[in-house]
Amino acid sequence: xxxxxxxxxxxxxxxxxxxxxxxxxxxxxxxxxYRLEWSDATVVPKFSPLVPLFIITIxxxxxxFGGLVLNDAIDVEHDKQHRPDKPIxxxxxxxxxxxxxxxxxxxxxxxxxxxxxxxxxxxxCVLVVSVLAYSYLHRWFFPALFFMGxxxxxxxxxxxxxxxxxxxxxxxxxxxxxxxxxxxxLTFIARDEEKDNNAKQWFxxxxxxxxxxxxxxxxxxFQLIWIVFSLLLFTxxxxxxxxxxxxxxxxxxxxxxxxxxxxxxxxxxxxxxAEVHIAVVSGLxxxxxxxxxxxxxxx
Numbered sequence: 502x503x504x505x506x507x508x509x510x511x512x513x514x515x516x517x518x519x520x521x522x523x524x525x526x527x528x529x530x531x532x533x534x535y536r537l538e539w540s541d542a543t544v545v546p547k548f549s550p551l552v553p554l555f556i557i558t559i560x561x562x563x564x565x566f567g568g569l570v571l572n573d574a575i576d577v578e579h580d581k582q583h584r585p586d587k588p589i590x591x592x593x594x595x596x597x598x599x600x601x602x603x604x605x606x607x608x609x610x611x612x613x614x615x616x617x618x619x620x621x622x623x624x625x626c627v628l629v630v631s632v633l634a635y636s637y638l639h640r641w642f643f644p645a646l647f648f649m650g651x652x653x654x655x656x657x658x659x660x661x662x663x664x665x666x667x668x669x670x671x672x673x674x675x676x677x678x679x680x681x682x683x684x685x686x687l688t689f690i691a692r693d694e695e696k697d698n699n700a701k702q703w704f705x706x707x708x709x710x711x712x713x714x715x716x717x718x719x720x721x722x723f724q725l726i727w728i729v730f731s732l733l734l735f736t737x738x739x740x741x742x743x744x745x746x747x748x749x750x751x752x753x754x755x756x757x758x759x760x761x762x763x764x765x766x767x768x769x770x771x772x773x774x775a776e777v778h779i780a781v782v783s784g785l786x787x788x789x790x791x792x793x794x795x796x797x798x799x800x
Contacts, residue, residue: 506797507593511573512566515793518786519763520565520656523680524558525783526767527660529776530673534666550664553617557663560613560625561656567606568632568652574599575636607632617663624662628655642692649688650681653763675715676770683711683766687759702746708739708759712769719773727772731780735765761790 528550539545573580573589574596581590588594607629614625635648654677661668686707712735720728742758749755764787771780 504593507588507591509797511570511588511594511599513569513797515797516760516790517562517565518789518793519760520561521558522764522767522783522786523653523656524554524561524660525779525786526676526770527557527657527663528554529771529774529779530657530661530669530676531664531666532776532779533672533774534661534669535664537669538667553663553665556613556616557621557660560610561659563606563613564610564625564628564632567603567610567629568636569603570599570606571603571633572636572639574603579640614659614663618665621659621662624655624659628652628659631655645692646685646688650685653684654678654681656680672719672774675718679711679715679770680763680766683708683763686711687756690759691756702743702755705739705743705746705755705759708742708762709736712736712766716769716773721775724772724775724777727775727777727780728769731765731769731772735762735769738762738765757794761787761794764790 531550532548535548573587577589577596580587584590589596589599611622611625611629615622631648631651635645635652638644638648657677657680658668658673661673686704690701690704712732716728716732738758739762742755742762745758746755764783767783767786768780771777771783
């Protein structure tokens with residue numbers, strides 16, 4: 502393993518497209534809110550999302566990478582025993598280097614978010630605090646599930662808040678709770694991933710409500726066909742994940758599939774808010790994630 506490969510593995514770069522896909526949901530929520538806000542107006546101002554989209558994507562990536570690096574720096578003693586193949590236990594990266602880089606990335610995330618909306622800076626601070634809480638408390642069962650779920654759920658809210666629109670609380674809450682549930686289930690299954698976890702295979706089915714519940718509550722006839730189609734894709738992916746779990750002794754391959762499945766969950770949500778063209782981007786993120794996981798560690 503080279504120094505470059507070590508950093509790529511530490512940053513879990515193969516999972517980066519899943520976060521970009523999450524940001525796409527934030528963009529879709531903003532466009533949907535903008536349409537609703539100006540639905541009765543005769544003159545509609547131009548919606549220019551590119552600059553805030555670029556800034557908040559980089560900011561969230563910094564928060565994501567910062568959390569991953571700090572997590573491994575804090576976990577070094579545990580990894581020496583259970584995951585000695587990771588970059589820090591192997592000696593390619595020191596604990597001090599990882600701690601410094603992780604802290605700089607989290608600070609950068611806050612600074613970048615301040616270039617968008619004031620509310621975004623506050624929400625990014627909440628996200629960073631949640632990231633730190635997870636990093637220090639994730640060896641405890643319930644804090645691990647709770648804070649990891651909160652972190653993913655906040656991505657939608659932070660991303661949407663970066664655009665100058667009135668937020669739609671009901672939709673954001675349903676989507677946020679949905680992805681938080683998905684993340685919590687994934688986190689539970691992924692605990693002690695180096696062990697034989699076949700007993701957890703049935704918990705994969707608990708991922709299904711994260712897509713179905715928001716879709717059922719928020720669907721309209723206008724986008725019904727796309728919602729059904731996206732739910733079908735998501736269900737097939739979960740079924741494949743369940744099958745892989747049955748075929749392998751360890752859960753690592755299943756975990757990689759569930760991580761990639763974030764993108765299909767985003768596809769469902771984007772179809773619910775009638776942003777099918779953006780959903781295509783999330784679909785491409787799924788393909789990128791699966792391809793990248795073949796070269797770079799995803800867990």
